[in-house]
Amino acid sequence: MDRIIEKALGGDHRSIARLITAVESEADSSRKIMQSVYPHTGKAYFIGVTGSPGAGKSTFLDKLISSMMAAGQSIGVIAVDPSSPFTGGAVLGDRLRMQGHSLDPGVFIRSMGSRGSLGGLSRGTYEAALILDACGKDVVLIETVGVGQSEIDIVKIADTVALLLVPGMGDDIQIMKAGIMEIADVFIVNKADRDGSERVVREVNIMLDLQSGKEWRPPVVPTIAESGEGVELAARSLSDHRRYLASSPEGERRKRRRHRLEVEEIVKREIAKIVEKTWDDRISAGILEDLEYRRTDPYTVAGDLLSKVLSG
């Protein structure tokens, strides 16, 4: 494993893939891998790209990658796929792979499942991003579908979040009203040659203007990813946000939040394992039936469980 880590840190894609697989499958070596790569992290820029299915994320990413590579940056891509029983999963990764960049030596593309078909980012998503960071990628793009928890989780690990909207999806604005809007640092209105795109741009701008007192006013960039129009401008808006973060307390705040999250996720995971073990014993002993027949209550059971866990 030492040899693989060394080669991965040198930029070898095959070795990087093996590290990610080990961490994703929670192999025994994961802890060692992460401890070895961690000192080399902190240089890459993590961009989250999210939006409804059909918003054109893959095409947009493809063009964005071209633009960033032209600027001399090396790129890692993590595509988080909701593995729907209807589609068979891994759709986005495949779609990306069908496009231009999979054979390009500067781009590393990896698709990962989400936690259940509705769930959040999978356990290994953030670790994969850290591995790509340590292994020399300048930019890590994390693509999530704007459904359920993964869209929300992305905020916790990305430096900058881009939200793709498209005209003609009736509830975009309504969804935004309910809160999705707050997660985006850059708004992309894709398929801007469609009817209604100007209305979407206008409405988003109005909403953003209503949010007063924020240091960073998210730009709204119309693009036609298919032809590449506007993608350059979108790339520039992303860089602007990166520069803003570098010079503002918000950047510091996000870094601290991410460090907190790193530690807390590991602690949660470990405690969950310990609890699960104790809990499984109780379940085998019929505790769920006791609850069902109200012979005990969840508070008493939880208290017992807790004192057992804490006393080792």
Add this chain to the structure above:
Amino acid sequence: MDRIIEKALGGDHRSIARLITAVESEADSSRKIMQSVYPHTGKAYFIGVTGSPGAGKSTFLDKLISSMMAAGQSIGVIAVDPSSPFTGGAVLGDRLRMQGHSLDPGVFIRSMGSRGSLGGLSRGTYEAALILDACGKDVVLIETVGVGQSEIDIVKIADTVALLLVPGMGDDIQIMKAGIMEIADVFIVNKADRDGSERVVREVNIMLDLQSGKEWRPPVVPTIAESGEGVELAARSLSDHRRYLASSPEGERRKRRRHRLEVEEIVKREIAKIVEKTWDDRISAGILEDLEYRRTDPYTVAGDLLSKVLSG
């Protein structure tokens, strides 16, 4: 507090409201309250109602309540509100309250915030449902907005989940493809007098037919909640699902899942408190800076934290 619990168990709405407030605010008395009411739970039927903003959930609920009350059932309603900075929160509860049933002695209506504007069900949602159960409500309706995590969480606590769709929202079908579809036991296509409603009904039916091997085939019910059309049929479909659960292993499975969740949520919450305390001390001592400058790594920090927590 004993007196209030006693009155609440007798059905007094004012006392029920006070218990829910105590539990929601995590008052010292919460544990005692929940331990006192728990033995009286297990009789009510929990229905989750979810769907996009604008799908007409409040109107549908209003009519559903009328129909259930006509059948002699007493009703509790918990409306989970995404407290958006744009709307000021508590919208759904207000909307319900503006309609017919708030003064009706048979209906108890409570609106609760969601965990952050994008987050899941708030801490007290399930407890509130249990309190309503213990205090004699036959049916507890839990309304969540179909955005983010609360829609997903509802599955964990409801016996039956109804998903409201409306024609003319471009991405309904796409969202369903990505997984939302799996959570629903009954599909309601509301505003069925609108153009395109037949297409939505047909498409949902096709998708449901593709899911083979399931014992319960969710019905798709067109309604016009505004006029009340179809609501009776929707109510009957909900009862059908309840009867199905009562006689199938799936019903048993859901009960067990819920009991697991009850205990696990309490354990998680308690451990989180202990971790937080230890963690806060480390943060004050500058551990986040150590991480920022890579003087240590999250795995080492998490390991230290964990052994501290587990050794008491």
